[in-house]
Amino acid sequence: MTRSLSDTPIAADDRGLAYGDGLFETVLVRDGEPQLWPQHMARLARGCRALGIPMPAAAELDGLPGQAGAGLMVLKLIVTRGSGGRGYLPPSPAEPRLLWQLSRFAPQVERWEAGVRVRHCRLQLGIQPALAGLKHLNRLENVLARSEWDDPEVAEGLLCDSQGSLVEATCMNLFWQRRGRLETPRLDGSGVAGTLRAALMERLPITEVVAGPEVLAEAEAVWLGNSLQGLWPVIRLDTADGAMQRCWTLAGLRRDIQREAHELLGYPAEFGH
Incomplete structure (x- = not known):
């Protein structure tokens, strides 16, 4: 319809x-x-x-x-x-x-529980503070980045800016836990400041940081999220060439951030163990 x-x-x-x-x-x-x-x-x-x-x-x-x-x-x-x-x-x-x-619309509910596989993208986002955070109509960078793969097993691609700092995924925001602390990329040069991201930052102690992709090697858990799909845990990260770079297990995954996200969207808040 x-x-x-x-x-x-x-x-x-x-x-x-x-x-x-x-x-x-x-x-x-x-x-x-x-x-x-x-x-x-x-x-x-x-x-x-x-x-x-x-x-x-x-x-x-x-x-x-x-x-x-x-x-x-x-x-x-x-x-x-x-x-x-x-x-x-x-x-x-x-x-x-x-x-x-x-x-x-129907969310991809299986990804809430089972998690997703993601990869790095070759494309780098341009830095333009005047447009950073806005959901403007010029999204050619995201289109080109999304065209880098057609493997249905890969749910999303991670993007860095031209200075090598992590920004976002092609259509989702990025979160991770490092040393027990929730973090997300600072979006003052590029990227879209998602509405779910904004709402979660009002509820949870999520710190904005400037970091390169190497920070994910230190992460205990990684998530992607937006205001339509909710929050997906990441279980595997590949290089832009498709080689496995890092894996995470769902056992003991911190689910509070996921529960908060899903309560905000009216999705089931209780799942996983």
Whole structure:
């Protein structure tokens, strides 16, 4: 099931289509109730301020999740600067476009319990503090990184920036436990500051750090997470060439971070031993 406000094609001169000049959010909606809605709206507002795009009216946005009806859905929101301007010069004032879509969703629940295999990516993320943390429409780096593998046994790829610091996975944030402490990469140069990440950092003592991939050799446990899938424990890490680099066991895995994540999203919080 897919529904959208727009029954007509997107204008060819829309700046989101032409330049990636816009932002998007993907929101988990359960029986018409959006999960992590305050975090999604806060990130969208930050992005609009950073790009100088007027934020859509709250009344317009707040009414969209309720159109989902029963069951689990994903609401995708896209805000572009609209049309106009001359080349890269944006129009002033801008007349932004809001596009939205509702689609059925089912999380990959087997990965909550069994864990996942991931690999390093060759692609390095560019550093641009002005865009760091935002979920903007220009995601070509992530597209290229995700195209590096087609093995269905590999769930995700880890990305470093051009200075060699860990940032994220292609569509998930990265967490690990080192010396009993929960850590996550600092995202002040690149990457997407996920809404689940933000909510977890409000609940748990998670420290932002700048570290290269070698830090994972010291980690007692590693997780990937986002606001749709919840949190996956990592059980195997491969090099970009597919060679096994590190494994982790699920025995004795610290599950509190996973329980917190799943409570935030309305998923089962009790699993594993």
